[in-house]
Amino acid sequence: MTNKAFISVENVSRVFTGENTVTAIQDVSFTMNKGEFLCIVGQSGCGKSTLLRIMAGIDPSHEGVVSINGEVVKKPDKTRGVVFQEARLLDWMNVCSNVGFPLQGMEKDAKKKLVEEYVTLVGLTDFKKSYPRELSGGMAQRVSIARALVNKPEVLFMDEPFGALDYMTKINMQNELLRIREKSRMTVIFVTHDIDEAVYLSDRILVMSKNPGRIKEIIDNPMPRPRDRNSEAFLNVRKQVYDCFFINNVMD
Numbered sequence: 017m018t019n020k021a022f023i024s025v026e027n028v029s030r031v032f033t034g035e036n037t038v039t040a041i042q043d044v045s046f047t048m049n050k051g052e053f054l055c056i057v058g059q060s061g062c063g064k065s066t067l068l069r070i071m072a073g074i075d076p077s078h079e080g081v082v083s084i085n086g087e088v089v090k091k092p093d094k095t096r097g098v099v100f101q102e103a104r105l106l107d108w109m110n111v112c113s114n115v116g117f118p119l120q121g122m123e124k125d126a127k128k129k130l131v132e133e134y135v136t137l138v139g140l141t142d143f144k145k146s147y148p149r150e151l152s153g154g155m156a157q158r159v160s161i162a163r164a165l166v167n168k169p170e171v172l173f174m175d176e177p178f179g180a181l182d183y184m185t186k187i188n189m190q191n192e193l194l195r196i197r198e199k200s201r202m203t204v205i206f207v208t209h210d211i212d213e214a215v216y217l218s219d220r221i222l223v224m225s226k227n228p229g230r231i232k233e234i235i236d237n238p239m240p241r242p243r244d245r246n247s248e249a250f251l252n253v254r255k256q257v258y259d260c261f262f263i264n265n266v267m268d
């Protein structure tokens with residue numbers, strides 16, 4: 017392959033067959049650089065999760081090719097972490113056991129050290145022995161982020177990870193994510209339907225249209241960080257995304 021991009025998505029389509037045949041995404045192509053933070057936005061049902069799942073290797077039944085670091089993505093891999101909207105923790109395991117779950121087979125002391133490092137990174141040192149039922153939504157989501165990070169993935173996939181959180185918790189989590197990402201230089205693919213969230217977090221914003229899910233536009237977002245959500249520059253990018261959403265009638 018001549019393409020030198022870190023991630024390349026080439027002519028990816030996904031059709032769900034059943035009682036109704038749904039073309040969830042059609043002919044999606046784009047590339048990403050290493051370390052880039054891409055947000056995918058679009059209204060409900062436009063294929064955001066489908067695209068993320070294909071890129072993460074969770075949905076192999078698609079057309080087209082996704083490659084990461086020169087290798088075709090065909091199944092989940094330790095080098096890719098995934099966080100969903102719900103924390104999906106194991107109820108019967110405490111915070112440390114949940115975070116350490118992907119490290120099965122690792123030597124005990126090394127595992128303990130790594131788990132502690134990531135539990136601390138997401139600010140849950142005081143809740144190491146707590147069970148999921150004892151955690152708030154934001155705390156549970158931190159556990160799932162630590163679990164996704166513990167294998168030190170090169171690429172982190174997040175599907176509306178803060179969608180169920182209250183406003184202040186969401187803002188805190190966004191800042192924590194940027195801090196963690198700054199340290200690790202991970203490449204991040206982050207699905208959201210919250211335009212402000214996309215403008216705050218991303219280096220680029222991929223706007224999708226619906227029926228079938230396609231790329232409507234990819235908007236550059238080179239604003240310096242840390243970003244001020246009330247600055248003129250911020251509002252300008254936000255307006256660009258809104259215009260792309262509504263003026264060109266994405267509500268089709």
Ligand SMILES: Nc1ncnc2c1ncn2[C@@H]1O[C@H](COP(=O)(O)OP(=O)(O)O)[C@@H](O)[C@H]1O
Nearest residue numbers: 032038039040059060061062063064065066067
């Ligand atoms: N497993 C599935 N079986 C059938 N249809 C599906 C399945 N997953 C998604 N779809 C359909 O594909 C389209 C895109 O869904 P999805 O990727 O979940 O959208 P989004 O994440 O943007 O809300 C929707 O019409 C949805 O109903």
Ligand SMILES: [Mg+2]
Nearest residue numbers: 064065066175
């Ligand atoms: Mg979705």
